[in-house]
Amino acid sequence: xxxxMCGVRLSLPVAEVYDSxxxxxxxxxxxxxxxxxxxxxxxxxxxxxxxxxxGCSGYLYDMQIDKNPNDEEFQTIEIEGIQVLVHxxxxxxxxxxxxxxxxxxxxxxFQISNPNANKSCGCGQSFSWFSSNxxxxxxxxxxxxxxxxxx
Numbered sequence: 001x002x003x004x005m006c007g008v009r010l011s012l013p014v015a016e017v018y019d020s021x022x023x024x025x026x027x028x029x030x031x032x033x034x035x036x037x038x039x040x041x042x043x044x045x046x047x048x049x050x051x052x053x054x055g056c057s058g059y060l061y062d063m064q065i066d067k068n069p070n071d072e073e074f075q076t077i078e079i080e081g082i083q084v085l086v087h088x089x090x091x092x093x094x095x096x097x098x099x100x101x102x103x104x105x106x107x108x109x110f111q112i113s114n115p116n117a118n119k120s121c122g123c124g125q126s127f128s129w130f131s132s133n134x135x136x137x138x139x140x141x142x143x144x145x146x147x148x149x150x151x
Contacts, residue, residue, distance in 0.1 A: 020088035023075045025049065026098040027082075031110065034101040035082055039065055046083040048074075051093040058128040059093065061112050092116070 027035070039045050048069075050062040074085040086094055098113045117127035 018089040019092055020075075021091045021095055023077060023086045023091045023095045025077060025079075025084060025086070025094065025096075027079050028098065028100040030101040030103075031099045032080055032082065034108075034110070035065075039082070043081070044068070046076075046085050048085045048087075049090075049094060049099075050087060051090045055127075061110075061127075063099075063110060 035047055039047075044067060045065050046068045048062075048064045048066055050064075051059045052062050054060045068083065068085070073088050075088060075091060077084045077086070093116060094114070096115045100111045100113070102108060102111055114127055
């Protein structure tokens with residue numbers, strides 16, 4: 001805590017404001033098989049898909065198998081018996097993505113195709129995105145009111 005002229009200065013939590021949209025995610029057959037294998041038939045677990053700040057392009061994809069947080073801030077999608085959760089704050093970033101699984105000689109892994117990303121990293125795990133509410137009506141991305149809002 002910092003001291004100022006009146007004594008101790010307190011910091012308050014910052015409210016997070018975000019738009020929430022209904023989430024639609026597509027999974028390839030290979031991705032469904034890989035997820036089911038990773039879950040090992042444990043139906044008490046869910047797949048949580050997130051977009052975290054970081055990476056070389058601004059956001060990183062994150063997928064975790066975990067127990068259901070039973071939090072109303074998550075949207076639930078069921079894909080062939082797999083419960084998939086997406087937090088409302090990530091819904092604009094992740095709706096419309098396709099999750100695939102590739103198994104190559106160099107190793108396997110999930111690949112995500114995101115039609116909302118305006119730029120993706122070569123690694124396929126990082127992307128940048130901008131919200132239409134950061135722009136004036138009818139303008140393109142190069143006329144952003146505040147370029148710092150682009151990630």
